[in-house]
Amino acid sequence: MKLLKEKILQEGIVLSENVLKVDSFLNHQMDPVLMSEIGREFANRFTSESITKVLTIESSGIGPGIMAAMHLQVPLIFARKRKSMTLTDNLLTSSVYSFTKQEDYTISVSSKFITSQDNVLIIDDFLANGQAALGLIDLINEAGAALAGVGIVIEKGFQEGGRVLRERGIKVESLAILKSLKDGNIQFADAATEEVIIHE
Amino acid sequence: MKLLKEKILQEGIVLSENVLKVDSFLNHQMDPVLMSEIGREFANRFTSESITKVLTIESSGIGPGIMAAMHLQVPLIFARKRKSMTLTDNLLTSSVYSFTKQEDYTISVSSKFITSQDNVLIIDDFLANGQAALGLIDLINEAGAALAGVGIVIEKGFQEGGRVLRERGIKVESLAILKSLKDGNIQFADAATEEVIIHE
Numbered sequence: 001m002k003l004l005k006e007k008i009l010q011e012g013i014v015l016s017e018n019v020l021k022v023d024s025f026l027n028h029q030m031d032p033v034l035m036s037e038i039g040r041e042f043a044n045r046f047t048s049e050s051i052t053k054v055l056t057i058e059s060s061g062i063g064p065g066i067m068a069a070m071h072l073q074v075p076l077i078f079a080r081k082r083k084s085m086t087l088t089d090n091l092l093t094s095s096v097y098s099f100t101k102q103e104d105y106t107i108s109v110s111s112k113f114i115t116s117q118d119n120v121l122i123i124d125d126f127l128a129n130g131q132a133a134l135g136l137i138d139l140i141n142e143a144g145a146a147l148a149g150v151g152i153v154i155e156k157g158f159q160e161g162g163r164v165l166r167e168r169g170i171k172v173e174s175l176a177i178l179k180s181l182k183d184g185n186i187q188f189a190d191a192a193t194e195e196v197i198i199h200e
Numbered sequence: 201m202k203l204l205k206e207k208i209l210q211e212g213i214v215l216s217e218n219v220l221k222v223d224s225f226l227n228h229q230m231d232p233v234l235m236s237e238i239g240r241e242f243a244n245r246f247t248s249e250s251i252t253k254v255l256t257i258e259s260s261g262i263g264p265g266i267m268a269a270m271h272l273q274v275p276l277i278f279a280r281k282r283k284s285m286t287l288t289d290n291l292l293t294s295s296v297y298s299f300t301k302q303e304d305y306t307i308s309v310s311s312k313f314i315t316s317q318d319n320v321l322i323i324d325d326f327l328a329n330g331q332a333a334l335g336l337i338d339l340i341n342e343a344g345a346a347l348a349g350v351g352i353v354i355e356k357g358f359q360e361g362g363r364v365l366r367e368r369g370i371k372v373e374s375l376a377i378l379k380s381l382k383d384g385n386i387q388f389a390d391a392a393t394e395e396v397i398i399h400e
Contacts, residue, residue: 023310024312024313025275028277028278028280028309028310028313029275029276029277029310029313030266030269030275030276030277030278031275032266032267032269032270032273032274032275032276033270033273035266035270036270058258058259059258059259059262059278059280062259062262062263062266063262063266063276066230066232066235066262066263066266066267067232067266069230069232070232070233070235070236073232073233074232075225075229075230075231075232076229076230076232076263077228077229077230078228078230078259080228080259109228110223110228110229112224113224113228113229
């Protein structure tokens with residue numbers, strides 16, 4: 001997605017070979033116009049899949065998630081990482097390992113919002129090692145629902161998450177795939193962006 | 201806001217005299233069409249205020265916040281309740297007391313996203329005792345920015361937050377104000393809704 005890649009090149013800050021900071025438009029400050037275009041792009045890429053629900057995880061997934069849900073005209077559900085006072089129902093739960101924090105955390109969704117009738121699209125801001133996506137897939141399986149696919153704003157192509165999901169036959173659509181962050185340079189994996197870099 | 205109040209009457213579940221569960225459309229599952237209408241309504245109510253930024257707090261504020269930001273065509277910033285690995289900048293921070301959890305937690309925003317040039321609209325899903333809103337106002341003051349007002353989806357009119365903020369001269373716009381949840385009945389404080397109740 002050209003608009004997104006341009007924004008990444010303009011505002012992304014490489015903190016290390018593994019960490020790209022995009023907090024000016026994606027996961028702390030959010031650009032709502034870009035977010036809406038991202039949602040529209042996800043809706044286009046999954047338009048033939050008869051999605052009934054969009055599922056994401058708090059907090060950074062909610063922006064792109066609700067915009068995808070808006071353009072698909074279906075509800076968004078966000079999995080919680082903490083317990084809610086008013087979430088007293090039966091919960092679908094899964095354990096997710098965080099490489100960053102080196103600990104497990106539990107994600108949960110009320111079982112009344114995902115059922116065996118649903119065809120669920122997962123949306124998240126980043127795909128790195130894939131642990132969060134796998135946790136969300138667990139919740140979908142637990143509900144007996146179908147997984148339509150996974151939509152990612154920025155995939156770290158140099159980490160294993162994308163390969164792990166695609167090897168399972170899951171449709172993964174990433175709007176920008178990072179090939180490398182070496183030496184402070186942002187390189188994209190997909191051809192369309194090389195063009196953007198050349199034009200910079 | 202009629203559409204919102206109808207949704208509350210249709211889907212809200214009274215858990216106690218103080219707790220209304222609206223997780224089917226506001227803070228767990230979200231209805232993106234309603235959320236967009238809520239954002240449009242906030243934009244209309246603050247259209248004369250020359251807003252430059254919308255500020256909310258993770259996680260439930262992000263949905264209404266980004267929709268308000270979209271309709272106002274300004275960025276959204278969400279304050280974090282936890283530390284982020286990539287938030288290494290100077291932070292604006294404030295301590296918020298949670299009556300629910302009976303403990304303090306720290307909220308923070310990167311100082312580069314709110315400056316003395318900004319006129320900030322706070323958006324949140326609920327207003328109860330006002331602690332979260334006061335914490336966000338602290339961040340705005342710390343930045344030397346101006347506060348344009350506070351937009352709330354559901355105000356618990358029987359708790360003190362709304363009075364506390366309005367007594368400070370702050371413009372508070374709540375799209376639905378609950379008068380009471382006694383005996384499992386949802387009663388709104390503002391006249392327009394009595395009409396809705398009668399028509400139910």
